[in-house]
Every structure is written in structure tokens, then in C-alpha cells.
Amino acid sequence: MCLGIPGEVVEVREDRSDLAKVDVSGVRRVINIGLLEGEEAVGPGDWILIHVGFALSKIDEREAQAALDFLKGIGQDYEDELDALRQSHIE
């Protein structure tokens, strides 16, 4: 359920602080950011998750990096194992 797409905030409207222009891969739409009021202020360069015209959450770059590091770690393990396997064939 519930398609959510990451987009980058381009600008927050001066007259309506609950609206922001957001870029998704080169196309732009005004998104309501009123649901993010509880968090620190959203500004240009922040990434948000968009669902039916609303921002549901601000994307946490540190958490995103942590997940990617985990994946890289697994990838490295796998490479190491493959290497070990190749070496064992040679011997």
C-alpha cells in the first residue's frame, strides 16, 4: 500500500510555510509539508518522502548511510568469500 517517493526540497514558499517545491528526478511539484511541523525546519536540499501530495517524513541521511554501509559490508564479505573460493581452487 502507499506509494512513497523520495524528493528533494527546492524551496519553501515564503507566503505559505507549509508548502514546498520538491524535485523528483527533474520534475517538480508543490508538496504540503505541514505534517513535518514537529521536526526541525525543512529547507532546500533536504530530502522528504512524498505521498499523495504530502511529505510524510524527512529522510534521515545518517540512517540511509548506515543501511548502505551494511549492504556494502555484506557485499564485501561476499567478495572475500568468492576470493577465498577462487584461491582454494588454485591451490
Next chain:
Amino acid sequence: MRFVDEYRDAEQAEALAAKIADLCEPGRHYKFMEVCGGHTHTIYKHGLEDYLPDNITLVHGPGCPVCVIPMGRVDDAIHIAQQPDVIMTSFGDMMRVPGGTKSFIDSNADGTTIKMVYSPLDALKLAKQRPDQQVVFMAIGFETTTPSTAMTVLRAAEEGVDNFSVFCNHVTIIPAIKAILDSPDLRLDGFLGPGHVSTVIGCRPYEFIARDYHKPLVVAGFEPLDILQSIYMLLRQLNEGRCEVENQYGRVVPWEGNQVALRAISDTMELRPYFEWRGLGFISHSALRMREDYARFDAERAFDLPGVRVADPKACQCGEVLKGVLKPWECKVFGTACTPETPIGTCMVSSEGACAAYYNYGRFERDRVKEATRA
């Protein structure tokens, strides 16, 4: 696309798949339910099952908001649309969903105006542009979508728009998961939790699943590597004898959810005593309606609805498919009487339904396909 492409990497998938295979105990069969239709969509769209060993089965859960709407509610929406000077609006997902007699697209051929909108705010905008018409928004969706409807109603109230109302069909995910957990013929080893619902409700509401039902749950993101990683985390829990709620989707899901969103919901809506879910039957406290304070935005109060229940044909076995007892192709009507063109049961209604996803994307024998796609 940032936060998308890096989670679709085929090489990392291969590495993760090898780890997953390592974690599986030989001879043991694992059944995990992805609660959310969005996950079902990701699994089929990317062909993710190609990476899973044969002894892991993914069971496609009830989290497709379009699928669970009873046919009678579609009929009610069409009834509203047939009233004079009404423009009905809803998401594109609803347009082809058949009711007891017809779908929105068929109804428009009969003369109603049912328009597709991208956001409930677009329906509100339409109401302001067309003061001579009553604009009704058929709201569907789980907690992901509910805050958007709530915020739109609050905005309508603030701006004093009096020709806008909501036909509220919002449902809540926890009672549905509980209904599935309580069914006697269920055999599941763990859950992939709905990532986007969790941005709103957080991770705490799932704790009873680990505590009372002893099933692990990992809140999962929607890119294919997110799902593989979540399966990996479930297997680790099982192997280590743990049973917890974990959050794989930390980049988007805060543990405590979104308080502003929860407040907007509780300000405008309240739980219904019970609501009928297609395929699962009546579930108590599983859906929302407009609060008395916002009665003037409630289409259910404004229009006299027929409210006739429409039952699925007896041959339809959606209930068993939803619980993972049957695979889509094991249902008697699958692919012949019940197809995406004439979806007679809930699992075939939207491309996120278990049967439609299998029919549209996975309807082939995997060995032959592996042969065909070999470079």
C-alpha cells in the same frame, strides 16, 4: 534517483541472497508475510523471488487499501456520484474496481462525473473552483494516507469551503494483522512490517505481535534491497531465538511515528465500531469515520446511502490466499473466472493484490524463464 537506485543494485542483491541462503536451516521451510501491498508490488515488479531460496515463501498480506474495500462501498460511492450536481473524486487506483454492478469507469460511461485526483488537496481545489457543485472525495487508504485526508479536511474547515466532503473509507492496519494472527489455520514465521504506514504510527504498535504471538516483525522499506535485508533480519532473529520488532527502514521511519499526523487524524476522525473488509469479513475498530465536529464534511451523513452488502461469489477463495493457506494459483477461480479484467475477488482487484501481482508479473514456470533470460 537518490534513495532509490542505490537500493536496486543487482550485485549487492546477489551478495545478500547468498547470506540469506546461508542463514536458512536445511530442511526447514520459512513463511513470511509482507503485510503491505506496496511490498507485494516491489517483489513482483523487480522479480525479487528469483533471489530467494526455495524454502522461503512470501505470503502476500491484506495491506492493499483498494482491495479491501467491499463492493457495496463502491456502489455507495457511485450512488453519491449519481446525485445532481455532484463531482466524485478518488485516486486512480479506484477507477476500475468493480462494485456490485459496475466500476467508476463504467459509471462515467453511464453519465456520472468521477474524477481521478493525485491528492485530496486537488479535490479541495476543485471544490473551490466549482462552487456550484458538491465535490466529494472518496478517501481510501491505511494510516499512510489518512493524515492527508485529515489535513485536507482541516484546511477546508479553515477556509470555510462548504461544498467539499469526504466519503471516508480509511482503515487501520493493526486490527487486520490481529485478525490474521487469530485465524486458526495460519502458519507464519514472521512479518515484514509496512514501512510507510509506520512513518505515521511508528514501530510501537507492532510490539504485541512479538510479545503475545511470538512472531518477529521487521519494518521494511520499499526498494528491493530493503526487502531482502528485512528477510535477512527476520532469519537472524529466528536463528538467534529472538522475537522482536526491528526497523530496517530507519531512513524514513522514526520509532515513535509522526505525532503531527496522528493528531490530525484524531482531531478529525474516530474509530468505527466495526467495518467490513473484503476477504476478511467484519473486523471491529478497524476503520475510521468523520467526527461529529466535522460532520459537515462527511459525505456519509450528507447523502442517504443504500449501504447494501455485496458478497463475493462462493467459489472465491481470497480469504485463504490472504492468510497464506493457498497460493494464488491454487484458488479455484484463479486466472479463468477471476482475472484482472473481471476481478471477482479482492486479491485480483489491484495490481498490489496477491493474485493480480502473480497473474500480471509472475505467471510462468520459473525454470523456463530462467532458461529464457539466460544471457
Next chain:
Amino acid sequence: MSTGHRYAEWAQRAVAEHADHIDGHPPATGRTSDREQQVLDRIDRARRRKPKVKDERITLAHGAGGKATQTLVEAMFLDAFRNPVLERLDDAAGVPAEGGRLAFTTDSFVVSPLFFPGGDIGDLAVNGTVNDLAMAGARPLYLSAGFILEEGLPTHELRRVIDSMAQAAERAGVRVVTGDTKVVERGKGDGCYINTSGVGVVEHDLALGPGRARPGDAVIVSGPVGDHGVTIMLARGELDIESDIESDTAPMHEMVRDLLAATSGVRCLRDATRGGVATILNEIATASETAVVVDESAVPMRPEVRGASEILGIDPLYVACEGRMVAVVDGAEADTAVAALRRHPLGQDAAVIGTIKDDPPTLVLLKTEFGGTRIVDVLIGDPLPRIC
């Protein structure tokens, strides 16, 4: 709220029609993969049944180019007008004429809005028909133009449309030699509808058609997919999405001429209009009883088309193009064909996106960028924006 319930008549009817299937459902014994295969075979048989129009009224889905359109065409039009030329359901009909072969085609244009980034209904109406002729490998010669105008259409808009048509005809080297005009009451048309028919001459001996694809052939697209469809969706303004993307409407006959001159290995050409590339690939798989295997990461696509598709939850493979074609070419000639296409400005981004295989027949399979596999089926109607 009443407490009783009823059944949906349409659903009961569907069950009754397939009673034999339901009774013959494979018993829950035997090897799982065998049982699954039995079910898949049964579905395959059901899908091959003669199509029937079950809808009581025409809906927008019947015009979207997907399954509903195919059913309408085959069960009503083809049934009534059946003849060997029409049966081929090619983009343009190949008809014998004294001293050679003619290609003849017709197309109607009902696009809304009339003007959009990159074009308007006028050049679309010329290019669309020129392209249908080009897909038969014909040199386009003459067009007709029929206008259905709505009372109240501003004259200056009509002039703009006609000027644009004249320029497009000039560019494509065709002449508009006959025409017709009708005006309907206000509210009975969308400003302006145009029908164009076209005649061209076939100057080669190749037999082209989706049925001619064979295992080992390469599947090529001539450029990035989905530009036109996304442009139109956004130009309607209802989605409030801004972009710099433009329609790809363009006449492709010169690019086709160059391709046919470069190689004799071309089996089939189709312009990927309504229903997009995915629908064309399905036509090819069905007509030639082959499997079309597509590599997702090889499909050229602009980032904006991808972005808009992600936001709207639609699959760009089903989105219309108006200046892109799918070519099936002998595998050994694939490089020559791509090189020939790339020499033409419209084909700069041409790419091999897949191959024809023999099994499983009639299916289009996508090797996803993630490394998995899935089916690419024909849609019922338009790809609708979804939230879920």
C-alpha cells in the same frame, strides 16, 4: 444500514461461464510445480479464447490501446469487416496496385489539450499517419484531413493547428490532397478532432510484420520512451507537476528509409503509440508465437519520464510515444541497424533492448535492473496514476 446481502450478478456470471475450469481444478496432490503448470496451461487456453465484448457501454478503456481496445477491434470491427488485408492489423494496410504496392492507413486524433510542449494536435495528426505508413516501410505521399470542430472554437486556435499541420506536411514531404469539415454543438467535442488518412508507396520487397519475428532476432527501440505520454499527462494540468519535458512527435519515414537501406534483416516495425513499447512487444510475442526477452536497464528513458512515472506510480513501458518505434531485426544485423538509426537525428539514442527467444511462447519477459524477472503483460486500459 441494511443487514442483508446480495451477490454481484457479473461475478456470478463469470463463475458460471468457467464452471468447467472450477470443477476441473487440479486436486491438491502431486508435485507443486506440475499442478502450477496445469493451472498456467489452463489460463493460457482461456486467454486464447475468441475475445468477446462484455461491457454494456463503451468506456475510456476501449480507446486506450490495451486489452479492451484489442477486444473491441477483434470482436466487433474485424468480425464485421473481415478480409485478409485487415486481418493483419498492421499500422498501414499493404494493398496491391498497378505497378507496385500501396500502403493505406487512417488515424484519428482527439488529444487534449490541443497544444502541448513540443507540438499540437496538428503536427501530431500529420506525423501519426506518416509514421503508420513508415512502419509499412512505405514512402508517404498523400494525406486526407477531416476536421470535427466544436462550436465556439476560437478561429485563431484553428489557424494555429492548420499552420502547424501544413508545416508538418511540408517537413514530411506529403501533400494534403482532400479534406472535410463538420461542426458539432458546443459540449459535443473537445474543440477540435482531426482524422487523417494516408497513402504511400512501398518500394522494397521486404515482408514486414509482427508475425515475422523469430528466435535470435534483436529488439531495438529508436529512442527514449514515454516522452509524449508523460508530456500530455502533465500538460492537462490536473497533476500540478512541472517539467521541461516535450512530446517526441516527429515523422519517422526517413529514419525508416535509412534503416531499410542499411540492412535487409528488418522483420517488423511498429510505432510505439497508445499502450507504449510494452503493448507492441506483446503484439510481436503473440503474432510470432515467440518469447520477447527485454533487458530493463537497456531501455532508453529520460530521467524526467522516470521521475514523473515514479510519482504517479505508472510503468513508463506503457506510456505512449509519437516519434519512437520498435524494430525487430535479424540478430546478426543488430549492430548495423542500430548504427543506421543512430545516424539519423531521431534515432541518436537507439538501442538494442532485448532478444526474441522460442520459449515460453507469447510472453514478454523483463530482466529487471535488479536482476530478477517478470512478465510484461498487456494493460486493460490506460495506465492510471496510483497511490498504492
